[in-house]
Every structure is written in C-alpha cells, then in structure tokens.
Amino acid sequence: MNRTGNGVSFNLEALPRFSERRSLGDRVLKSLRQAIVRGAIGPGDRMVENRIAEAMGISRTPVREALHKLEQEGLLERLPRGGFVVLGLSRKDIEETFGIRGVLESYAARLSALKYQRDELVPLHEKAAEYERFLNGRDLDALTRINTQFHDLLYALSRSPRLIRMINELRDQIFRFRQIILSNAALARVSHEDHKRMLERIEKRDADGVERLVKDHIMRGCAAVLQAYDDDQSSFNPSPGRLLEERLRAGGEKRQGKGQ
Amino acid sequence: MNRTGNGVSFNLEALPRFSERRSLGDRVLKSLRQAIVRGAIGPGDRMVENRIAEAMGISRTPVREALHKLEQEGLLERLPRGGFVVLGLSRKDIEETFGIRGVLESYAARLSALKYQRDELVPLHEKAAEYERFLNGRDLDALTRINTQFHDLLYALSRSPRLIRMINELRDQIFRFRQIILSNAALARVSHEDHKRMLERIEKRDADGVERLVKDHIMRGCAAVLQAYDDDQSSFNPSPGRLLEERLRAGGEKRQGKGQ
DNA sequence: AAAGAGATGATTCGATCCAACCCTGAAACC
DNA sequence: GGTTTCAGGGTTGGATCGAATCATCTCTTT
Numbered sequence: 001m002n003r004t005g006n007g008v009s010f011n012l013e014a015l016p017r018f019s020e021r022r023s024l025g026d027r028v029l030k031s032l033r034q035a036i037v038r039g040a041i042g043p044g045d046r047m048v049e050n051r052i053a054e055a056m057g058i059s060r061t062p063v064r065e066a067l068h069k070l071e072q073e074g075l076l077e078r079l080p081r082g083g084f085v086v087l088g089l090s091r092k093d094i095e096e097t098f099g100i101r102g103v104l105e106s107y108a109a110r111l112s113a114l115k116y117q118r119d120e121l122v123p124l125h126e127k128a129a130e131y132e133r134f135l136n137g138r139d140l141d142a143l144t145r146i147n148t149q150f151h152d153l154l155y156a157l158s159r160s161p162r163l164i165r166m167i168n169e170l171r172d173q174i175f176r177f178r179q180i181i182l183s184n185a186a187l188a189r190v191s192h193e194d195h196k197r198m199l200e201r202i203e204k205r206d207a208d209g210v211e212r213l214v215k216d217h218i219m220r221g222c223a224a225v226l227q228a229y230d231d232d233q234s235s236f237n238p239s240p241g242r243l244l245e246e247r248l249r250a251g252g253e254k255r256q257g258k259g260q
Numbered sequence: 261m262n263r264t265g266n267g268v269s270f271n272l273e274a275l276p277r278f279s280e281r282r283s284l285g286d287r288v289l290k291s292l293r294q295a296i297v298r299g300a301i302g303p304g305d306r307m308v309e310n311r312i313a314e315a316m317g318i319s320r321t322p323v324r325e326a327l328h329k330l331e332q333e334g335l336l337e338r339l340p341r342g343g344f345v346v347l348g349l350s351r352k353d354i355e356e357t358f359g360i361r362g363v364l365e366s367y368a369a370r371l372s373a374l375k376y377q378r379d380e381l382v383p384l385h386e387k388a389a390e391y392e393r394f395l396n397g398r399d400l401d402a403l404t405r406i407n408t409q410f411h412d413l414l415y416a417l418s419r420s421p422r423l424i425r426m427i428n429e430l431r432d433q434i435f436r437f438r439q440i441i442l443s444n445a446a447l448a449r450v451s452h453e454d455h456k457r458m459l460e461r462i463e464k465r466d467a468d469g470v471e472r473l474v475k476d477h478i479m480r481g482c483a484a485v486l487q488a489y490d491d492d493q494s495s496f497n498p499s500p501g502r503l504l505e506e507r508l509r510a511g512g513e514k515r516q517g518k519g520q
Numbered sequence: 521a522a523a524g525a526g527a528t529g530a531t532t533c534g535a536t537c538c539a540a541c542c543c544t545g546a547a548a549c550c
Numbered sequence: 551g552g553t554t555t556c557a558g559g560g561t562t563g564g565a566t567c568g569a570a571t572c573a574t575c576t577c578t579t580t
Contacts, residue, residue, distance in 0.1 A: 023533065050561070059535040064562080065328065072332055074422065081543070082561040096420050103367045107359070160356050162334070166426065283563060310531070319565040324532080341573065342531040 025062035028052075032066050036075050036086055037175045043088030043237060046079065073169060088237040091229055094174065098222035101170050105151070106215040108167060109198065111158035113207045121203065124153050128195045135192060143188055150195055154202075174225070176235075187224055191217070285322035288312075292326050296335055296346055297435045303348030303497060306339065333429060348497040351489055354434065358482035361430050365411070366475040368427060369458065371418035373467045381463065384413050388455045395452060403448055410455055414462075434485065436495075447484055451477070 022030075032052075035041045047067060053060045067084055070076040076084040089097075127150045134142050148171075155164050194217045201209040229236055282290075292312075295301045307327060313320040327344055330336040336344040349357075387410045394402050408431070415424050454477045461469040489496055 025533080048561070060562090061534050061536090065325070068325065068329070069332060072329060074425075082541095096422055099367070099371075099420070100364075100423055100426070103363045104360075107363045111359075160359070162356055163360055165334075166360070285563075308531070320532090321564050321566090325563095342571090 023062070024058060025065040028056065028058070028062045029066035029069055032070060033073075033075065033172065036070075037172055039176050039235075041086055043086045045086050046083050047076065047086065048083040074173060089174070089229075090237070091226065094225055094229060094236075095222065097170060097174055098218060098225070101167070101174075102215045102218040102222075104163065104167050104170065105155065105218055106211045108155040108158045108160065108163050109202075109214040110207045110211040111160055111163070112154055112156075113202045113205055113210045115159055116157040116202065120157055121199065124150065124199060124202075127153055128192070128199060131192055131195065135188060147191060154198070184224060187220070190220065194220075283322070284318060285325040288316065288318070288322045289326035289329055292330060293333075293335065293432065296330075297432055299436050299495075301346055303346045305346050306343050307336065307346065308343040334433060349434070349489075350497070351486065354485055354489060354496075355482065357430060357434055358478060358485070361427070361434075362475050362478040362482075364423065364427050364430065365415065365478055366471045368415040368418045368420065368423050369462075369474040370467045370471040371420055371423070372414055372416075373462045373465055373470045375419055376417040376462065380417055381459065384410065384459060384462075387413055388452070388459060391452055391455065395448060407451060414458070444484060447480070450480065454480075 032041070032047075041047070049060045049063050049067065052067075053063045056063070067076060071078060071084060075087060077087050079085055127146060131143070131146045131150060134146060137143075152164075155167060158164070194213060198210050198213050198217075201213060292301070292307075301307070309320045309323050309327065312327075313323045316323070327336060331338060331344060335347060337347050339345055387406060391403070391406045391410060394406060397403075412424075415427060418424070454473060458470050458473050458477075461473060
C-alpha cells in the first residue's frame with residue numbers, strides 16, 4: 001500500500017495517484033454509477049444536470065458527460081421534459097437481463113474451460129475457499145463481493161475482453177439485487193456448491209458441463225430475484241401507482257443540502 | 261413553423277420531421293459512426309476534436325461528445341498523446357466478436373421462435389423473397405442491406421430490446437466486413453438457404469433447431485471473414501508493420517482539405 | 521558531445537455564457 | 551366560458567475561453 005520510499009528515488013507514491021488521475025467527468029460518472037448501483041439514488045429519481053453540478057460544486061460540463069454515458073449504459077433514460085430518470089426494473093426486464101446474462105456468462109465459462117492454462121485455477125480455488133469461510137458468518141456484503149470476484153476470475157480466463165465488458169455492464173444493471181440473491185442463506189450455500197462443481201468441470205476441460213452449470217446457476221439467481229420481486233416490487237420500481245413527476249413534485253428535492 | 265399546436269387536423273406531415281430533431285451532437289455521432297462503419301475513416305486514422313470540429317464548421321463540444329460515445333461503443337480508442345484512433349481488428353478480435361455474436365444472435369432467434377405471434381412471419385417471408393430476387397444481380401449493397409433487415413426482423417420478434425441493442429452494437433463493429441461476406445456469391449446463396457431453413461424451423465417453434473441454424477450461419481460468416489482477413493489484412497488493420505504514430509507523423513494529415 | 525532544463529506546441533478538460541426549446545400558467549379575446 | 555396567445559421559468563445544447571497536461575525540441579551547461 002503506502003510504500004514510503006525512504007531515501008531512494010524509486011518513489012512509488014506517484015504510482016497510486018494514477019488512479020486519482022482520472023478526469024473529473026470520469027469520477028462523476030463512477031460516483032453516480034455507484035450511487036445508482038448501491039441504491040443511494042433509487043429508481044424513479046430524477047436527475048438534472050444543474051442540481052447535480054451544484055450539489056457537487058462543479059460545473060455542468062462533466063455532469064452532462066456522465067449523464068450521457070449513463071444513459072448509453074442503460075441505467076438512465078431521458079425524460080421528455082428534461083432531465084433523466086433512474087430506470088427501474090419490471091419483471092420482464094429482470095427476466096430479459098438474466099436471460100442474456102445466462103448465455104453470455106455460460107459462454108464465457110465455456111471459453112475459460114477451454115483456454116485456461118495450468119496454474120490459473122489456483123486463485124479460483126482460493127476464492128472459493130474464501131467464500132466458504134464467510135458462509136456461516138453474517139457478512140452478506142463480503143459474501144456478495146467474493147462471489148462477484150469468483151465469477152470475475154472465472155471469466156477472466158476466457159481472455160475475451162469484450163465479453164467481460166458486456167458481462168460487467170449487465171451485472172451493474174441488476175447489482176442492486178445481488179444482495180437479495182445472497183441474503184438467502186440457503187441459496188448462498190447452493191452457490192458455493194455450484195462454484196465447486198464448476199471448478200471440477202473446468203479442470204476436466206468439460207466445456208459443455210461448465211456451460212450448463214453456469215447457465216443453471218444464473219437461472220437460479222434469476223428465480224431468487226423474481227421471488228423477491230413478487231414479494232416486494234417497491235425496491236425495484238419507482239414509487240408504484242404514481243407518476244414519476246408527481247412523486248418528484250411532492251417529494252421536493254432529495255438530498256441537496258450538501259453544498260460544497 | 262413547427263408549432264402545429266391545433267392538434268385536431270390530421271396533419272401527419274409534421275411527424276417525419278421529428279426524426280431530424282436530433283441534437284447536433286447526435287448527428288455528429290451518427291455521421292462519424294457511419295463514416296467509420298462504411299470505411300471512409302479507415303482503422304488507424306487519428307481523430308482530433310479540433311480538426312473534426314473545424315472540418316464540420318461547428319464547435320468542439322458536440323464533437324467531443326460524439327468521440328466519447330464512440331469510445332464507449334468500442335469503435336475508438338484513446339491515444340496517449342491526445343486524440344483517438346479508429347480501432348482495427350486483429351484475427352483474434354474477429355474470432356472473439358463473432359463468437360459473441362454467435363451466442364447472442366442464436367439466443368435471439370431462439371426467443372423469436374418461442375415468442376412470435378401468428379402473422380408476424382409475413383414480413384420475414386417477404387424479406388427472404390426480396391433477398392432471393394437480388395441473388396442473381398450484382399447489387400451487393402442491396403444484398404447486404406436486405407440481409408441485415410432480415411436478421412433485424414427476425415430478432416425483433418424476440419421482444420428483447422436490450423438484446424437487440426447489443427447485437428446491433430456488435431454488428432457495427434464488423435459491419436465493414438459484411439460486404440466481404442456477401443461479396444462471395446456462393447456464400448450469399450448459402451445464406452439464402454439458411455434463411456429459408458430458419459423460417460421453417462421457426463414456424464415449427466423449433467427453438468433448438470433455429471438456435472443451431474443461426475449459430476452455424478454466423479460461424480460461416482466468421483469463416484468467410486477470416487478467409488478474407490488472411491488474404492488481405494490491410495483492410496482490417498492500420499497500416500501493417502508500422503506504428504500508428506509513425507504513420508501519422510509520416511503521412512501528415514489525411515483528408516483534411518475539406519475546410520468549410 | 522551528452523544530458524538536463526526550460527520553452528513550445530498540440531490537445532483535452534472544465535467553466536461559463538448565451539440561445540433554443542418546452543411546458544405551464546395566466547391573461548386577453550372572441 | 552372557452553380558446554388562444556403571450557410571458558416566464560426551467561432545462562438542455564452549443565460555443566467559447568482559460569487552464570492544465572504532455573511530449574518534443576532546443577539551448578545551455580558540464
């Protein structure tokens with residue numbers, strides 16, 4: 001981490017700063033995306049360049065850039081009267097997204113099974129073990145994170161950057177509901193079994209097997225999310241039964257008192 | 261002039277104008293994307309806000325917006341020294357892209373086979389017939405266009421807008437080579453046979469069958485493109501064997517004499 | 521002559537300004 | 551009283567300007 005390079009000219013402190021070297025627009029993009037994915041900006045919320053810029057104490061230019069990119073990513077939608085809304089998910093949206101994830105991720109797993117090199121499975125085994133260690137705990141957040149990392153590691157073996165990028169984008173769209181998936185302890189345990197089976201198949205270069213495993217795995221996640229959806233749509237959709245505009249006008253501005 | 265606020269008169273002429281109501285940024289985006297896809301701006305060409313804006317006689321703001329979006333779409337890449345380059349395709353890129361298209365489009369076709377309604381196949385049959393009529397002609401451009409339309413119609417039946425959007429983006433990335441695919445008369449004929457078989461399967465709701473057909477169809481296209489690639493890499497890559505920068509410095513500005 | 525420091529040019533990024541647009545509400549007119 | 555028109559506010563879009571960045575080139579110094 002903080003390599004305080006004492007005395008030597010190999011000052012590595014300059015390197016970490018590179019991550020902060022992003023443009024303001026990029027940081028705004030990332031920040032807003034995170035806020036949406038984490039649910040801090042629920043679905044149905046209206047986003048206006050002006051207010052966001054003011055709240056952040058910056059000009060509208062980088063905010064505009066970020067909003068446009070978010071729209072392109074499918075997280076936002078242009079409002080007829082100006083501004084954007086955070087998209088909610090209908091039941092159909094959930095089914096659609098999981099369907100695409102199913103084919104994409106199972107394909108990635110297939111490629112991984114075919115292409116991985118000898119010692120590249122070690123990190124995967126480690127990650128699976130780490131997952132197991134958290135299974136009995138109550139740290140859902142960690143479980144979610146480790147689960148994501150496992151899949152990331154798996155798909156990385158496919159050496160298909162486009163594919164990985166597309167998978168990540170899709171995952172963002174339903175990340176909010178990943179919590180829901182894994183908050184079901186039973187499902188978390190099943191997931192762990194799935195992971196172990198996947199690794200077995202991959203070691204045997206059984207592409208068909210792992211493809212089917214991953215597809216089933218995803219579809220189980222889909223079923224869990226749909227279950228949660230039927231139980232409580234309010235966390236998926238903008239305030240139900242009411243028009244967005246009405247809600248906005250009624251609710252006034254949300255958390256704007258941030259100042260600079 | 262467009263303030264036809266009366267609303268009562270059935271003046272439908274006002275409607276078509278709606279499509280021109282795009283913002284400048286959007287038009288620039290579309291224009292540049294088309295230029296890239298059509299090959300007017302070959303791979304390896306450098307694109308700089310300033311020059312494009314000047315050439316178009318507009319400010320740099322909409323150009324910047326367009327370039328960023330093109331980057332997000334994967335057609336452009338940021339250059340370390342400023343500006344962007346149009347990405348070329350390596351053999352690996354081609355295989356990767358077609359692989360993803362294979363799973364995505366075959367999945368879309370599967371959904372279409374399951375979801376289509378009674379009379380929705382009519383336009384597809386018509387399009388296939390239209391394709392056949394052009395088969396013996398030499399109008400490759402028309403053949404390409406009709407072929408694309410056929411697939412668009414097919415996937416539209418899946419009622420999966422996200423999926424369609426992803427397919428379109430991937431198609432753009434290799435559209436330049438679609439010409440190559442269909443310029444092979446034999447392949448064009450095979451494609452037509454494929455289309456007819458797809459329709460047969462779909463009518464029987466044979467999802468598995470049509471899925472396999474489409475995947476094979478795509479993979480045949482992949483093989484054709486790879487063949488063309490091996491024959492002549494120059495149309496896929498920036499000037500071979502030379503660094504982009506060198507080429508740029510050596511070649512000076514390309515076709516900039518457009519002025520305003 | 522080689523190496524380093526500063527100047528220079530090209531380029532993107534962020535801020536700000538102005539114009540266009542759309543909706544809304546109210547006033548005026550028929 | 552209903553309809554039309556006009557004015558106003560909010561919002562985005564485009565232009566322009568200043569600043570920061572980065573590489574290259576040159577000049578100076580050792």
